[in-house]
Amino acid sequence: MGFGHSKFGFVSDFDIRISDLLEAKMDIFVLVKQVPDPEAIVKVKSDTELDIENKYFTSFFDEIGVEAGLKLKEKFGGKVTVLTVDNRRVDALRRGISMGADEAIQITDPALEGSDQFTIARVLASYLKEKPCDLILAGRQAMDDDAGIVGPAVAELLGIPHVNAVVGLDVEDPKKEVKVTREVENGKEVLSCTLPALFTCQKGLNTPRIPQVMNVMKAMKAQIKKVDLAALGLSPAEVGLSSAKVKVQKYLPPPKRPPVKVIKEDFPDNVKTLVKLLKEEAKVI
């Protein structure tokens, strides 16, 4: 069953598979990405190139997504598939498998090099639209570009609702509306949402499990299914740098802070001096 059928798009009361009536199994996809570790050194190499230390990990928010998917599978049965668009790294897929995901898909094609987030979203949506799917999970943002574009953009292309920065997910019956809590400024908003939907996961939703060593080893050998553009019905002209809607004009190092002023007086004079400096020099109070 694809997006054009009962679960997506034009819902008809009569277009329901018998199996859907008998069981509540969930088909869940998790969008994952391998990104430079927070400790990795990243430097400007040239105006449009970076030097990135070869220290990668699975984007933390994506792991929260995998965990959320696995919890639902444990409750209702079904399948968790991890999905990435990456020509080089499949470690995020292996991480997902070692945590307990059933299947791993790598969308890879030389033409994808230089694609922006909107193109990545289009590629993912092209894959997902043909698949039976109840729920798509992603991280709040990838911890390299910190953009948070791909999730909502995929939802837009598939015509399904999305909820960002989810910190609570309560599914009683996958065939009905689910309760989702999202973080907003100084509070939490509780929504009811129909499935299929796409949720981006925020810290606080769960604590991702640490895979067992045995499972890590199994994951190293797990089959990863490769999908290229042709299989998705996309042409190279639709992706890559030439399709990008935004591009980097120039990379810059972070602005340098002026040297620190250490207030060396004894207590309580140091406190008085600090307040004076904040008021008269920094003028921030």
Next chain:
Amino acid sequence: MIPQSAFRNPKFERECKMSNEIWVFAEQRDGKVRKVAFELLSACAEFSKKTGQEVSAILLGSGLQEAVKSLTPSVDKIYCVDDPALTSYTSDAYLMNIAPMVKEHQPSILLGGATSTGKDLFPRLAMHLQTGYTPDCTGLTVGEDGRLVAKRPLFGGKIFAEMIFSEAKPQMATVRNNTFIVNPNLSKSAKLISVSPKTDPSPPKKKIIGLEKASGARLDITEADIVVAAGRGIKGPQHFKLMEDLAEVLNASVGTTRAVVDEGWRDVKDQIGKSGKNISAKLYMAFGISGAIHHVLGIGTCKTVVAVDTDPNALIFNYADYAIVGDLFQIIPALTEELKRVLAADR
């Protein structure tokens, strides 16, 4: 490489100039326009001097008289959709109303705050409009040709990138709180354009069923002008009372570190840093925070940083403007009292 023509197209430049409007999404909450919208309108007032364009605000919600009134001096035009169905934000309803307005008026730029709403709406809207979008920017410039250059942090703030847009319009960006300063002297007199609401006859795919307000009346750490934070050095959740008292005097919000959140002492919504929030406060004060890289990345765009820690070699001192090597349990109460005294003398 992208052919330069894709990004330097004379036709596009003409179109940018021809489009005579720059738009700001004037996000409101409970009928009150948020400060970041006024910051953006002040920035756009400057841009428009260069480009000769008009600055327009788009305002959606229900019962918006006060919001319209507050925006009037800051903007040339207000496109206002006032409808009970828009009382609270959902991406579906907002997108359905904003997208046709954009298509009709073709602004060259559309800006919004990098808030929970902005970050939820803008990527989806940009995909819908097939245009470019740069999130969470910390600087914007506009050339005379109307082209936007958006500066934004990558890798949690280890790198900044100046982004430029392809030919598609509008050039969309969300911008962090406190990136621009509100100009209180704008004296425009906005023309109000009421736009009739668009509604979806089919049942909504998602709806808001409740809002759990966080306890206390403090602003979110991303919105506050002043943020005071404590790390593990505060030794336990019970001592955060010290921080609350200090915050009270400064009208600040209280932030914290990943270690403290992982201990369960504070809620994750107050976490500053890579897996938490990035803040751009005017004043940030860190107490008992060692300054791990994932924390300091989150304060990279704060204006003034104060650090207090017992360890003279704490990394946080490399990122501070003012530092005191000392015990927070001694410093904070004294600082609270001194601030009370000094600030009372001002009033």
